[in-house]
Amino acid sequence: MIDLRAYWWPLAIEAELTHDKPLARTLHDQPLVLFRDRAGQAVVMPDRCPHRHAPLSCGRVHHGELACPYHGWQFTADGHCSKVPGLKRQPAGGPLIKPLASCSAHGLIWACLQPGPATPPPVAPAISSSVDSFFMSDIVHCEMADAAENFLDGFHTHFVHAGWIRRDKRRQQVSARVSALTDGIEARYSEEGLQSGLISQLFEGSRSHSMGRFRLPGLAEIEYHGQRGLNLLVSAWLTPETPQRLRLHARIATRRGYLPAGLKRLLLRRLFGVILRQDKAILEETQANRLRFAMTPPLDTELDLLGPAIRQLLRGEQLDPALHREVSALL
Ligand code: FES
Ligand SMILES: [Fe+2]
CATH class of the missing domain: 2.102.10.10 (Rieske [2Fe-2S] iron-sulphur domain)
Structure with a gap:
């Protein structure tokens, strides 16, 4: 463990x-x-x-x-x-x-918490001058594995964030490649193209590829790339205050463009505020409901790209370093 x-x-x-x-x-x-x-x-x-x-x-x-x-x-x-x-x-x-x-x-x-920590302190890479970034934070009442999976899962966005991130009636054929990292798991998506959700239409343009990854102990990260490089990087650090209460620190970084950073921050804060409230509501309802059904194990399909591996990592199990899975789906 x-x-x-x-x-x-x-x-x-x-x-x-x-x-x-x-x-x-x-x-x-x-x-x-x-x-x-x-x-x-x-x-x-x-x-x-x-x-x-x-x-x-x-x-x-x-x-x-x-x-x-x-x-x-x-x-x-x-x-x-x-x-x-x-x-x-x-x-x-x-x-x-x-x-x-x-x-x-x-x-x-x-x-x-451990005196003489076993792992070295985190070191931030040099900040790229070509991005604008800001933080959002919140408390979410759910477990780490569920929050991390939710953040990285594209297949709930058509319902929980209908119109904001994706639309169920405008799905696209995508390919996802799932592979193990030294301290986590990553999915890389290609063939995504232009997105149907409002946020992407305002801030992204056509997407060339994107990544979603989880790294131990509690970082969930998404990266969207376009023809001109990185468009959006959201890093969500999840800190367990208790086993069922997390403090979220999310850093939202976007490629510097023609919109002034202050105005962009104002708009993105509003938009991500909506997304965060929607995710928080479904995660907390799900958590409360699970407690009423005495820990029935979840049912996975091949569309649950990262959740099973995230749960494995948080249980302390090693992932097969050669893990490599290709999934084709309508996202
Ligand atoms: S000084 Fe008395 S409780 Fe702290
Ligand atoms: Fe979500």
Whole structure:
């Protein structure tokens, strides 16, 4: 069984964490607090004051130190108590709180629950200057495998996003090639052409090929390419707050074009907001319904291109590195 706690997980978008206010987050059922130290570096700690266990995320940040909301004890980035208000002699001694390993990458703040993480911290590739990008985030009440599959599955779009992404009456013959990655699974689609959905018609033009991939522990990504290169890249990082509650951080990147980035962001935020609400609704209804039917296993067909492999990867099973499957379908 895979130990998801040993991995690095994104907790917040960089811009969400200001210099004066802490943020509350949960990772694998662990309540955490995030704040910025004097140098502006993000710090991640258990969200519990050692004095009477008040949530530190309800406190304030003073000059890079975190002050508890209850009696005002103040903590440094390395977990030392630097001030006990009212005490004549200020405290000495070792750290009272143990910060988690944390880092910044891809515009997100990451942490790992395991002391001395088994995997290296994520490193973001250099940002291409030819794309505009922005983040959206949300909470979705469902399991990781279902959210990742939903994000990468084209065959629900005619129904859940009818008219927005595809139309059932205007399906196209496509070829998909599914193959294993070192840490995931990918489907590559060709022969797609012009799309019938509003979003593609506004922002994409004719599609030459596209990819959908899942990478452990929780990244689902879609890439749409046209004649002039990459048109759209959506990276959805899914962080398990609890086994059935995810925090989604989605980065939407589009090729820089003639529309000003601010206007494009406004439009895309609206459009992706609709898509996200539609997916969230079906995922949460499905999750609730599954619980009423006591874990009946799902039924797969060859159109469920990535879901079975995603579930396998999240169970800690190795995929056959030579896995290679061609599927022809009406998408
Ligand atoms: S509970 Fe935090 S200072 Fe008392
Ligand atoms: Fe969807």
